[in-house]
Amino acid sequence: MRSGASKKEGHGLRALLLAGMIAAALGPAPAQAQVPKAQDRPYPGVMQVRVDATDLDHRVFQVRQRLPVQPGRLALLHPRYLPGAHGPYGEVDRIAGLQIQAEGQVLPWTRDTVDPSAFHVEIPKGVRQVEIRHQFLSALNRESGRVVMTREMLNLQWISMVLYPAGHRVDRIQVQPELRLPTGWQQASALRVQEGGSGDPEVLRFAPVSLETLMDSPIFAGRHLRRIELDPPGQPRPVVLNIMADSPEELQASEAQVEAHRRLVQQADRLFASRHFEHYDFLLAISERMGGIGLEHHQSSENGVRPGYFKDWAHRPGARSLLPHEYAHSWNGKFRRPADLLTPDYNVPMQDSLLWLYEGQTDYWGRVLAVRAGLVSPEQMRDTLAQTVAMLSHRAGRVWRNLQDTTNEGAMARSRSEPDWSNWQRGADYYPESTLIWLDADTLIREKSGGQRSLDDFARRFFGIQDGRQQPLSYRFEDIVAALGEVQAHDWARFLRERLDSHGPGAPLDGLARAGWRLDWAEQPSEFQRHQAEDGEWRNDDFSYSLGLVLKRDGKVERVLWDSPAFRAGMSRALTVVAVNGTAYKGERLSAAITANKTGQAPLELLVREGEQYRPVRIDYREGLRYPRLVRSAGGTERLDAAILQPR
Known part of the structure; x- marks a missing residue:
């Protein structure tokens, strides 16, 4: 190991002297330093x-x-x-x-x-x-x-x-x-x-x-910035909507649109029966140049949406659930905070074990408050819920990875870009799947109490305590179970653990059924789904529930569902679809080809490109186009429109 050392001895001595001078200038070696x-x-x-x-x-x-x-x-x-x-x-x-x-x-x-x-x-x-x-x-x-x-x-x-x-x-x-x-x-x-x-x-x-x-x-x-008071004059803990935009025209809101945001504040007051802030500022940016965002804070929230929030009100309802979600976080996440997230500084690792309440119930209340305020119609909310149910019903990764484990996504520090096989890997499913769990809990409380109590009572009991307190109040799993039990007697620990820890295909749909609805399929997307597919940079051709395939408008494969017909044919995000049955790719041509093969007489022939190589892909899929819908179940009590979504 020391062969040749004599030839370099002089250079080594000078290097050691230089290193010593540097070390003396810098002080003790950083390896010995402790934070x-x-x-x-x-x-x-x-x-x-x-x-x-x-x-x-x-x-x-x-x-x-x-x-x-x-x-x-x-x-x-x-x-x-x-x-x-x-x-x-x-x-x-x-x-x-x-x-x-x-x-x-x-x-x-x-x-x-x-x-x-x-x-x-x-x-x-x-x-x-x-x-x-x-x-x-x-x-x-x-x-x-x-x-x-x-x-x-x-x-x-x-x-x-x-x-x-x-x-x-x-x-x-x-x-x-x-x-x-x-x-x-x-x-x-x-x-x-x-x-x-x-x-x-x-x-x-x-x-x-x-x-x-x-x-x-x-x-x-x-x-360009506009400030709108959302509370009546004299409110000691006021809420304000601050809007900035790329151009002054995007700041123009009708009185009806402003009133819907005022009703959001009113409905949150009636749900949580408290305010845990001195004042609250919605920060809303309407921009195609600054990056979008949705991030909660105790006395404010960062909200970034694309242009058209007010100007294209009828066709862009999806963005209007953002403010209710982030506002609900002032109670759920900022005031009441999981004990393992309440760290003393920003360099102590966070643990995310209770995000199914922190984010999951916030997702639920965000959807509900949006409808109660009039920001979103019941029909539009049902369309978004149908997409959630369909997505989770086809979540192949549920067979190996339970919902509780998905709360580790933040700690895993994955790239914010979508994984190649998100349907199999899973991601932050503690948002949408927990929404179905809290719908389950809400309808179960309503059923067992004969309509006398609901998850609203849990919200007031759990998040509404100590009105005016701003210091975070921590909680653990046992606290959630106890608060649910005070609202309605039930084995809530078992209820939650079964849904958080279970494996198996299919989404948890008991709450949807108890609400009086079920998932169904149509050959055409709903108006909401169609406008969503047309929206700006996210425009795509969605064949998720037929071929298991989502493509950009130029044919670039955006997503392939695990074990779907497209997956079994050898397709992945590495491909671009160039042609459908010998004709240049267009979404409507692929739609027509899927419909044409319902009898099995015209299997799809796709020409795909991967880098500089081209190859044919044949898919003999026969079930036609499928887009999710919620439809009323036969019999049973309707609890979604008639109760849960009703303004308070």
């Missing part, structure tokens, strides 16, 4: 954070922080585990140009070799404050990530940009935030501008808050 655990103690002093968001050319946010410190080793953390994302989705890779200074002297830093979101720096004796400067390099296009800054608007997420000192709970660190926006822009957030300002008329200074509150209070800002 201190968060302690329940106040951080001495107030951290100052100023973000300059005026570089619209490069979409770069300039960040400057001033941090009170003590001599010795300091660990700075960039948030790694993000609330709402439920996993390690922090973007420390977008932090650049990091420089730490004290009294004009640059302090060397080293990145932690185990946790790349941690930075170590040695604070010299006598130093009581450091200045941190860096940039957050936001995505320039969709290929490189979610776009958060355009020429017309921006979405500032403090949690993506701010470094914070390790060793303290984030609710014990006080922060003074400031923001510089492009000239003429307006902003909206749950933060409140401080009277007296920053001394610089172009810089907004917000009232001091805890780091936890700052990270939970993103900002929407832009050239």
